[in-house]
Amino acid sequence: MISTPTKMQFHVVSRRESAHASSAACKNAHIDLDTDLDGNPDAFNPAELLLAALSACMIKGIERVTPILKFQLRGVEVRVHGVRQDVPPRMESIRYEIVVDTDEPDRRLDLLHDNVKKYGTVFNTVAPGTDLSGVLRRKNETP
Template identity: 55%
Template sequence: MLHYAITARRVDATGSVAGARDAEVVLDTSLAGREDALNPVELLLAGLAACMIKGVERAAPLLHFDFAGVEVRLEAERQDSPPMITAITYELIVDSPEPDRRLELLHTNVRRYGTISNTLAASTSLSGTIRRA
């Protein structure tokens, strides 16, 4: 079993930082909001995007899948009471000459073996598509 850990701390009333190893991320924890930092929902979506891109990186060598780039576009729907994410949709865009059936095979692998995507899919509606860039 793997173990993950981060540390987050409040800097001041305008924000916080989170870190792990040598990496640090500025967090929008201000009540007024910040344009230069990700808020908690955006961080959740960024984690999902990273999981999906890493999934492509992991699956491509196993499938001998040729690609030059990956982009993920995500949207979340949030209800107010109680506050929670009710749905996440994504578009996985892959720059690849591979045929459509191989693109779908890659998508299946990304969905099946993603730690964050599997965790989120167990608690909210997670749906999306894959397409060629």
């Protein structure tokens, strides 16, 4: 009998603490949420959380494939910009820039970017419903 692999599952619990504050927890981690109608500069609002999740997905994907590709890097920074559409409310477009500190050749940068786009869970969840595009470039290159 062939066994099917167990699917990864995720569990987050979020709670309203007051009209001005909420929080989310998973595993041993906790994050403050901006659910205040007037905004909270000390917490991520839902749209910022989405962009943070997307950027974390990209970095995690890079961490996953660099040993496989034997890709050498010193650091990664992801910059994400989203534009919200009002009616209906949704993230209309997201632009990203992945900046990699590396001496790898350009073709290897392209390969790394292809892997980020192909194997990212959050990336592939967001992409079908949003105008999502961006670049992966070497640090200190002019965009």
